[in-house]
Amino acid sequence: MNINIAPRREASVGSDDTSGLNPTIAASIEKINDIITTDFGGRGMTHFVVDGDLRNAAKVLARLQTKQPSLLFPPAASIKPHVIFISGFPCCVNHYPPTETDGINGTFALASLAVLLGYRATICTEKCNEFVFRAAASASAKDSVLNTIDLVFVNEGVKYSTSDKECIYHLARSADLVIACERAGPAVDGNCYTMRGINMTENGFIAPLHMIVDIAREAGVKFVAIGDGGNELGMGKVLDKIRKEIPNGEKIGSIVRADYLIAASVSNWGAWALVAATALIRYNDRNDGKEDE
Numbered sequence: 001m002n003i004n005i006a007p008r009r010e011a012s013v014g015s016d017d018t019s020g021l022n023p024t025i026a027a028s029i030e031k032i033n034d035i036i037t038t039d040f041g042g043r044g045m046t047h048f049v050v051d052g053d054l055r056n057a058a059k060v061l062a063r064l065q066t067k068q069p070s071l072l073f074p075p076a077a078s079i080k081p082h083v084i085f086i087s088g089f090p091c092c093v094n095h096y097p098p099t100e101t102d103g104i105n106g107t108f109a110l111a112s113l114a115v116l117l118g119y120r121a122t123i124c125t126e127k128c129n130e131f132v133f134r135a136a137a138s139a140s141a142k143d144s145v146l147n148t149i150d151l152v153f154v155n156e157g158v159k160y161s162t163s164d165k166e167c168i169y170h171l172a173r174s175a176d177l178v179i180a181c182e183r184a185g186p187a188v189d190g191n192c193y194t195m196r197g198i199n200m201t202e203n204g205f206i207a208p209l210h211m212i213v214d215i216a217r218e219a220g221v222k223f224v225a226i227g228d229g230g231n232e233l234g235m236g237k238v239l240d241k242i243r244k245e246i247p248n249g250e251k252i253g254s255i256v257r258a259d260y261l262i263a264a265s266v267s268n269w270g271a272w273a274l275v276a277a278t279a280l281i282r283y284n285d286r287n288d289g290k291e292d293e
Contacts, residue, residue: 018055020284020285021055021281021284022284022287025280025281025283025284026055028280029054029055029058029277029280029281030055032054032273032276032277033049033054033055033273035269035273036054036262036264036265036266036269036270036273037049037263037264037265038265039265040265040266041228041265041266043195043228043229043246044245044246045228045229045230045263045264045265046263047238047241047242047244047245047246048227048230048235048238048241048242048261048263049263050237050238050260050261050263053260053261053262054260054262054273054274054277055277055281056260057224057260057262057274057277058274058277058278058280058281059281060177060222060224060260061083061113061114061117061177061179061224061274061278061281062117062278062279062281062282062285063281063285064081064083064117064119064176064177065081065176066079066080066081066082066176067176067219067220067221068082068174068176080118080119080120081118081119081120081176081177082119082120082121082122082174082175082176082177083110083111083114083119083120083121083122083175083176083177083178083179084122084124084171084172084174084175084177084178084179084212084216085107085110085111085121085122085123085124085178085179085180085181086123086124086125086178086179086180086181086183086209086210086212086213086233087103087104087107087123087124087125087133087180087181087182087183088103088104088125088126088129088133088182088183088184088209089102089103089182089183089184089232090126090128090129090156090184090200090205090206091184091194091195091198091200093194093198093200093203093205096128097128097129097130097131097132098128098129098200098203098205099128099129099131099132099133100182101132101136102182102228102266102267102268103181103182103183103226103267103268103271104132104133104136104182104268105136105139105268105271106181106182106226106267106268106269106270106271106272107123107181107182107271108123108136108137108149109271109272109275110179110181110271110274110275111123111149112145112146112149113275113278113279115145115148115149116145117278117282119176120150121148121149121150122149122150122151122152122171123149123150123151123152124152124153124154124168124171124209124212125152125153125154125209126153126154126155126156126205126206126207126209127153127154127155127156127159128156128205129153130153133151133153134151137149137151152167152171154167154168154207154209155207156204156205156206156207157201157203157204157205157206157207158204160207160208164207165211168207168208168209168211168212168215169211169215171212172211172212172213172214172215172216172221173215173216173219175212175216175221176221177221177222177224178212178213178216178221178222178223178224179223179224179225179226179274180213180223180224180225180226180227180232180233180234180258181225181226181227181267181270181271182226182227182228182232182267182268183209183225183227183232183233183234184200184206184231184232184233184254185210185227185231185232185233185234185235185236185254185255185256186201186208186210186233186254186255186256187231187251187252187253187254187255188250188253188255191206192206192231192254193231193248193251193252194231194252195229195230195231195247195248195252196248197248197251197252209233210233210256213233213234213256222259222260223257223258223259223260224258224259224260224261224262224274225237225258225260225261225262226261226262226264226267226270226271226274227254227261227262227263227264227267227270228263228264228265228266228267228270229246230242230246230249230252230253230254231252231253231254232254232267233254233256233258234254234256234257234258234261235253235254235256235258235261236253236254236255236256236257236258237257237258237261238261238263239253239254239255239257242254262274
């Protein structure tokens with residue numbers, strides 16, 4: 001199993017680059033970040049906040065271009081950028097479906113935004129989560145948008161097959177950006193854990209969807225992650241903080257690093273914040289960073 005291991009380092013400092021943004025836009029994004037990083041659950045998620053990562057993730061999403069070579073002419077007819085969304089946290093191991101509901105509506109909101117921005121959008125999760133994801137889809141997106149979002153369900157546990165592995169590979173190779181929202185991430189031993197330390201991998205509910213990140217990164221594709229507990233995919237960026245501040249942190253902390261990490265009190269809030277911040281960046285770019293008159 002290939003896993004990108006996070007180095008042991010202080011990782012709470014991001015980029016403060018606000019160049020090209022008008023002050024009102026920059027301040028609005030910071031206000032949004034302040035709201036979502038209020039630790040309403042008292043779980044210690046404020047330790048995961050990386051300064052500037054919401055803003056920088058929004059810049060990437062708002063300004064995304066495809067890495068795929070265009071065979072079309074003129075260039076305006078080029079291939080749409082492809083955003084792969086990974087979600088699904090099957091932590092309710094004594095129930096079926098075992099799926100936690102946080103993160104799913106936020107994922108569909110982000111996928112809908114991607115479509116409205118002119119991108120391709122694919123959401124990938126395990127088959128054990130399919131019922132909940134389809135229910136969320138029917139409630140979260142307008143039909144005109146929903147019909148253009150691809151849903152990919154991969155077999156989990158012992159059912160995971162060569163065809164599933166090939167599916168993950170081809171998805172990753174087609175990606176121009178990968179975004180994970182409330183997605184279980186492997187810890188140092190390769191297993192995915194709940195906050196209480198329950199092993200979701202041993203319970204047969206996990207597929208190695210983190211491989212999408214590993215494969216996509218080989219082509220220089222950026223990875224944005226949204227989480228609230230420390231055990232989500234991408235939280236390796238603040239792994240030292242998780243191990244120090246979170247109960248069971250040594251055991252449950254995900255070691256896979258995000259390029260941009262959006263920590264929120266609730267992962268859905270983080271996703272909706274990225275939607276809003278991306279819209280603000282697009283508005284800023286459309287107006288060349290000028291204030292409204």
